[in-house]
Amino acid sequence: MTTVDEHTARILAAVAPTRPRRVDLAHAHGCVLAADVRATVAVPSFDNSAMDGYAVRAADVADTSAQTPVVLPVEADIPAGPGIPVPLRPGAAARIMTGAPLPAGADAVVQLEWTDAGREAVAVHQAPRRGLHIRRVGEDVKPGSLVLSAGTILGSAQIGLLAAVNVARPPVCPRPRVAVLSTGSELVEVGSPPRPGQIVDSNSHAIAAAVRECGGLVRRLVGVSDDADAFTKSFYDVLAEVDAVVTTGGVSVGAYDVVKEVLTGAGSMRFDHVAMQPGRPQGFGLIEGVPVFTLPGNPVSALVSFDLFVRPALARLRGLPATGLPTLEVTVGTALRSSPGRRAYIRVRLDGPGPDGRYGPGGPVAHPVAAQGSHQLTSLAAAQALLVVPEEVTEVPVGSRLTALLLGADSGSILSGMGWTDADVTDDR
Numbered sequence: 373m374t375t376v377d378e379h380t381a382r383i384l385a386a387v388a389p390t391r392p393r394r395v396d397l398a399h400a401h402g403c404v405l406a407a408d409v410r411a412t413v414a415v416p417s418f419d420n421s422a423m424d425g426y427a428v429r430a431a432d433v434a435d436t437s438a439q440t441p442v443v444l445p446v447e448a449d450i451p452a453g454p455g456i457p458v459p460l461r462p463g464a465a466a467r468i469m470t471g472a473p474l475p476a477g478a479d480a481v482v483q484l485e486w487t488d489a490g491r492e493a494v495a496v497h498q499a500p501r502r503g504l505h506i507r508r509v510g511e512d513v514k515p516g517s518l519v520l521s522a523g524t525i526l527g528s529a530q531i532g533l534l535a536a537v538n539v540a541r542p543p544v545c546p547r548p549r550v551a552v553l554s555t556g557s558e559l560v561e562v563g564s565p566p567r568p569g570q571i572v573d574s575n576s577h578a579i580a581a582a583v584r585e586c587g588g589l590v591r592r593l594v595g596v597s598d599d600a601d602a603f604t605k606s607f608y609d610v611l612a613e614v615d616a617v618v619t620t621g622g623v624s625v626g627a628y629d630v631v632k633e634v635l636t637g638a639g640s641m642r643f644d645h646v647a648m649q650p651g652r653p654q655g656f657g658l659i660e661g662v663p664v665f666t667l668p669g670n671p672v673s674a675l676v677s678f679d680l681f682v683r684p685a686l687a688r689l690r691g692l693p694a695t696g697l698p699t700l701e702v703t704v705g706t707a708l709r710s711s712p713g714r715r716a717y718i719r720v721r722l723d724g725p726g727p728d729g730r731y732g733p734g735g736p737v738a739h740p741v742a743a744q745g746s747h748q749l750t751s752l753a754a755a756q757a758l759l760v761v762p763e764e765v766t767e768v769p770v771g772s773r774l775t776a777l778l779l780g781a782d783s784g785s786i787l788s789g790m791g792w793t794d795a796d797v798t799d800d801r
């Protein structure tokens with residue numbers, strides 16, 4: 373049997389980031405920046421007001437007070453918008469709005485609340501220091517400065533910053549397009565009543581969701597039967613359009629295990645038994661240069677295999693370090709057994725921190741959840757982590773310290789996008 377680490381290494385040796393290209397900013401969300409971006413402009417690009425109020429020379433109103441306000445003639449009205457305001461004469465004020473260009477000669481802005489809001493002449497009740505409420509050229513971004521580094525995930529703030537520095541087509545590793553293909557003549561689409569012998573296809577939905585958690589764009593193929601011709605057609609039709617394929621089912625030793633039957637010998641595909649529980653039968657290879665992951669059909673086996681093998685590969689495809697689920701050290705709170713020779717991934721809940729908000733010295737305490745069969749999704753849905761029991765360990769006493777893989781940690785970063793549009797994939801470097 374192949375070890376988990378050998379199978380992982382074989383996958384990561386074969387997978388490379390998607391080819392960098394420039395995409396419209398509207399399609400860059402969730403992509404990883406493929407090169408450093410330096411500013412060619414200053415932000416702000418001109419001195420402007422941070423308040424609605426009056427542009428003045430601070431010296432002209434230095435001695436003002438609420439009791440004896442200095443009154444200045446208002447000689448201009450400067451809204452935000454194009455144009456260069458006329459210079460401010462000494463002893464005068466200009467009405468100015470937030471974001472409007474500061475007139476030459478002005479060195480402070482008096483906010484409206486410090487004045488009588490006059491239109492012809494303005495009484496200033498409080499003296500501004502020089503520079504008050506002025507946003508200077510380049511105080512956010514200086515021309516030539518590094519705006520964002522290669523490897524940054526483009527979230528909302530980064531997208532906004534790129535727009536602010538007028539980068540319309542940033543260089544990115546595009547989000548990988550991933551075909552999710554579940555096979556099985558017994559499957560019906562969710563929402564349809566299954567007839568006797570049929571079951572609802574849960575894998576394609578679960579795997580599609582997992583791909584999205586990893587920043588991938590999904591094309592979900594439904595209802596691929598265990599028929600070699602039907603599978604071959606569905607598979608090769610979609611292969612040309614994607615950066616990776618994930619299938620579930622049909623990889624064991626059964627008579628109708630069509631995935632293994634059709635893909636054996638294709639590209640660098642190899643079907644292995646991996647020394648793990650759940651998820652023993654696995655396949656991986658490049659076909660026409662596209663990474664193809666064939667995961668086992670049992671729903672828990674499919675998702676656990678995804679987390680171990682597909683997740684780091686998608687991170688790499690996306691231009692990020694090839695990391696999988698985050699790990700943490702836990703203390704085992706309930707004794708358990710494991711079969712020798714296979715690395716076990718046991719679905720556990722983690723005792724929360726104590727009333728003081730802190731964990732004890734052993735960190736979180738792990739307890740297996742009920743129903744650990746590889747067909748039993750309830751336990752995976754209830755689990756917070758996968759406790760990793762090494763291959764050689766058969767008895768795990770209470771108090772053992774083991775590594776666990778944290779589940780659901782990135783669900784806060786789920787990106788939108790069920791599929792992709794032509795605009796997402798136009799290659800026009």
Ligand SMILES: Nc1nc2c(c(=O)[nH]1)N[C@H]1C(S)=C(S)[C@@H](COP(=O)(O)OP(=O)(O)OC[C@H]3O[C@@H](n4cnc5c(N)ncnc54)[C@H](O)[C@@H]3O)O[C@H]1N2
Nearest residue numbers: 554556573574575576621622623624629652668669670673
């Ligand atoms: N004689 C042996 N039988 C099996 C072995 C073995 O070594 N010798 N391995 C078992 C293990 S372990 C696993 S895991 C499964 C792997 O099976 P396949 O990848 O071939 O998957 P299927 O046979 O198509 O289905 C297995 C199981 O999962 C259900 N399934 C499949 N697809 C879906 C889906 N999209 N949504 C929900 N459930 C799905 C399917 O109905 C079966 O119950 O093989 C064991 N057998």
Ligand code: MOO
Nearest residue numbers: 650651652673746
């Ligand atoms: O390895 Mo299977 O994935 O035990 O159920």
Ligand SMILES: [Mg+2]
Nearest residue numbers: 622624626629
């Ligand atoms: Mg089978």
